[in-house]
Amino acid sequence: MTTKSANLKKNISAIVDEAGYECVGVDLISNPGRVVLRIFIDSPEGIVHKDCEQVSRSVSEYIDRAESEGTKLFKGKYFIEVSSPGIERPLYTEEHYARFAGSKVSLRVRGRGKLSGVILSCEKGVITLRAEDGEEVALKFEDITKGNIVF
Numbered sequence: 001m002t003t004k005s006a007n008l009k010k011n012i013s014a015i016v017d018e019a020g021y022e023c024v025g026v027d028l029i030s031n032p033g034r035v036v037l038r039i040f041i042d043s044p045e046g047i048v049h050k051d052c053e054q055v056s057r058s059v060s061e062y063i064d065r066a067e068s069e070g071t072k073l074f075k076g077k078y079f080i081e082v083s084s085p086g087i088e089r090p091l092y093t094e095e096h097y098a099r100f101a102g103s104k105v106s107l108r109v110r111g112r113g114k115l116s117g118v119i120l121s122c123e124k125g126v127i128t129l130r131a132e133d134g135e136e137v138a139l140k141f142e143d144i145t146k147g148n149i150v151f
Helices: 003-018 049-068 094-099
Strands: 022-031 034-042 077-083 104-109 113-123 126-131 136-140 144-149
Touching: 003 022, 003 034, 003 049, 034 049, 049 077, 094 113, 113 136
Parallel strands: 034 077
Antiparallel strands: 022 034, 104 113, 104 144, 113 126, 126 136
8 A cells, every 4th residue: 555545535434433433444545537535434324425525525625725736636637435344344454353253254354365254363463364264374464455244
């Protein structure tokens, strides 16, 4: 991840937090000529359409302000998508893996491909998983390229 992307994600996370929501994660999906900025938000009360609209407006204002000050955040067009993480919630941080210990997950792991199982623990950068074949597997958090809860 570039410094520019990391700063953008950090700033968006701060905007979401300021609005009173948990920023579950931010994805930047680049396609030819456009970028999709996907933001997942949550709250103890759940998320409704109005919440997504509020965050979308706030992030759009931030991007407009940055660009009016001369900071080009995206090449070409960009689209903002804001939603709840849903029942097959993506997992972005070690804290997510720890919080959802006991849940079934689907992972993409560098050097191993796809792996499914139940999170047993997450400690000091290592996620321990009981794989579908019953084997207990220890994975470095940094090797997980994508993870989500399986409903």
